[in-house]
Amino acid sequence: MLDAGAMFGNAPKALWSRWVETDELNRMHIACRCLLAKDLNGKNILFETGIGNFFEPKLKARFGINEDTHVLLESLQQQGLTHKDIDIVVLSHLHFDHAGGLLSSWQYGKEAELLFPNAKYLVSSIHWQRATNPHPRDRASFIPHLNRKLQQSGRLKLVSGSTHELLPEVTFEYSDGHTPGMMHSIVDNVVFCADLIPGKAWIHVPISMGYDRFPELLIDEKEAFLNRHYKANHQLFFTHDPDTSMAFIHYNNGRFSATDEISH
Numbered sequence: 214m215l216d217a218g219a220m221f222g223n224a225p226k227a228l229w230s231r232w233v234e235t236d237e238l239n240r241m242h243i244a245c246r247c248l249l250a251k252d253l254n255g256k257n258i259l260f261e262t263g264i265g266n267f268f269e270p271k272l273k274a275r276f277g278i279n280e281d282t283h284v285l286l287e288s289l290q291q292q293g294l295t296h297k298d299i300d301i302v303v304l305s306h307l308h309f310d311h312a313g314g315l316l317s318s319w320q321y322g323k324e325a326e327l328l329f330p331n332a333k334y335l336v337s338s339i340h341w342q343r344a345t346n347p348h349p350r351d352r353a354s355f356i357p358h359l360n361r362k363l364q365q366s367g368r369l370k371l372v373s374g375s376t377h378e379l380l381p382e383v384t385f386e387y388s389d390g391h392t393p394g395m396m397h398s399i400v401d402n403v404v405f406c407a408d409l410i411p412g413k414a415w416i417h418v419p420i421s422m423g424y425d426r427f428p429e430l431l432i433d434e435k436e437a438f439l440n441r442h443y444k445a446n447h448q449l450f451f452t453h454d455p456d457t458s459m460a461f462i463h464y465n466n467g468r469f470s471a472t473d474e475i476s477h
Contacts, residue, residue, distance in 0.1 A: 214236070214240035214241060214242055214243065214276065214277030214278075215240060215241065215243055215276065215277070216238075216239055216240055216241075217229065217233055217235045217239055217240065217241040218239060218423070219422065219423035219424060220233075220241060220243070220411075220422055220423070220424075221414075221420060221422065221423075222420070222421040222422050222423045222425065222428060223421075223423075223428075224419075224420055229414065229420075232414040233414065240277055241455075242455040243411075243412075243453045243454075243455055244451075244452065244453055244454060244455050244458075245263035245264040245310050245311070245314075245452065245453065246261075246263065246450075246451065246452045246453070246454075246458060246477075247259060247260060247261045247262055247263050247285060247288075247314070247452075248260040248261070248400075248403070248405060248450055249288075249289070249292060250400055251292060251294070253382055253400070254382055256300040256301060256380075257294060257298055257299050257300050257301075258299075258300065258301045258302075258303065258380065258383070258400075259299045259301070259302045259303070259329075259332075260302075260303045260305075260398055260400075260405050260450075261302075261303070261304060261305060261311050261312070261314075261405075261407075261452065262285055262302060262304070262311070262312055262313065262314025262315050262329075263284065263285050263310070263311070263313065263314040264278065264309060264310045264311075264313045264314065265283055265285060265313035265314035265315065265316055265318075266280065266281075266282060266283040266284070266313075266314075266317075266318040266319060267313050267316040267317070267318065267319050267325045267356070268313070268319060269319055270319075282318070283314070283317070283318050285314040286328075296328045296329045296330075296332075297329070297330060297331055298331075299329050299331070299332045300331065300332055300333070301332055301333050301334075301335060301379060301380055302315065302329055302332045302333070302334050302335070303335045303380070303383070303396070303398050303405075304334065304335065304336050304396070305395055305396050305397065305398070305405060305407035305408075305452075306336075306337070306340050306344075306391070306392050306394070306395045306396070306407065306408070307336065307340065307341075307344040307355055307356070307359070307360065308351075308354040308355065308392065308408075309354060309355065309356050310453075311407070311408075311452065312356065312359060313356065313359075314328075315327060315328055315329065315334075315359060315363075316328065316356070316359060316362075324358060325358070326362075327359070327362040327363070327366060332368065333368045333369075333370050333379055334363055334366070334368055334369050334370065335370050335371075335372050335377060335379070335380065335396075336363075336369065336370075336371060336372065336396070337371070337372055337373070337385075337387060337394040337395065337396040338371035338372060338373045338394070339373070339387070339389075339393055339394025340392065340393060340394030340395060340396065341369075341371055341394070342393075342394070343392060343393045343394060344360055345360055348426075350426065351392065351424075351426060354392075354424075372385060372396060382400060383398050383399065383400045384398075384399045385397065385398060385399070386399065386404075386438075388409050388431070388434040388438070389426075389427065389430060389434070390409070390421075390425055390426065390427045390428065390429075390430040390431025390432070390433075390434050390435075391407070391408040391409060391422070391424070391425045391426065391431055392408070392426055393426070395407055395408065395409065397409065397438075399447065402445075402446065402447050402448055403447065403448045403449075403450050403459070404442050404447045404448070404449060404450065405450050405452075406438075406449050406450060406451060406452070407452060408422070408424070408425075408452070408453070409431065409434060409435055409438060410435060410438070410439075410449060410451070411451060411452055411453035411454065412451045412453050412454030412455075412457065413451065413454055413457050413460055413470075413471040413474065414454075415435075416439065416449075416462070416469050416470055416471055417468075417469070417470075418432060418435055418436050418439070418468075418469060419432060439462055439464075439469045442462060443462040443464050443469070446461070447461075447462075448460065448461055449461070449462065449471070456476055457471065457474045457475065457476055457477075458475050458476065458477035459474070459475040459477075460472060460473060460474040460475065461473045
């Protein structure tokens with residue numbers, strides 16, 4: 214759970230309370246959703262890893278994390294896979310709620326280990342610079358020992374263009390408003406929105422999060438992103454919407470909204 218006010222930036226509660234419910238601490242439920250492309254030309258591709266289970270109990274309580282297990286590993290098991298079966302992990306960015314699942318579960322007195330030992334890790338080259346040299350404004354969003362382990366693995370691959378030789382089936386776009394160099398993957402007709410549009414409520418162009426580094430830039434990027442993918446008839450994949458995992462884009466009278474939603 215996260216503070217709903219922070220999730221909606223400077224939008225008034227009278228507006229965002231139409232879209233979400235909150236608890237007595239003004240926190241709303243959010244998902245940390247991943248996308249699995251199973252046997253994509255013979256490879257198992259995982260887009261993001263969610264928050265995982267690396268937090269110590271005090272931090273889990275602070276962020277309202279109720280799960281006591283590594284949910285991603287359990288979800289992979291339901292698909293007949295383990296983390297060792299993943300060939301490539303694509304990370305839109307390295308904030309803890311998107312990349313924490315790369316680490317093993319918290320154990321007292323032990324540093325979490327890097328999972329997915331047979332996978333290459335794809336990260337935007339611009340974002341890698343941000344993650345390893347963060348600004349004080351967003352330093353707490355990163356996991357320093359994760360960055361170190363990624364670099365030491367020898368399997369970190371930095372992406373700077375619209376394609377990468379390891380994953381020719383996927384194309385990439387970038388945005389900078391939430392965090393510099395955030396990478397959006399497009400596979401088939403699905404586009405991974407990451408934190409540019411974390412859920413259907415944020416399809417409304419003026420809505421941004423308090424966590425966004427450059428809100429005005431993000432709004433401009435979002436409008437261009439929605440126009441581009443509306444014309445391409447792409448589905449949006451949401452990481453943080455608690456109820457809706459995917460939706461098409463509807464456009465009417467100058468406004469975007471979600472349509473043909475898929476709930477998961």
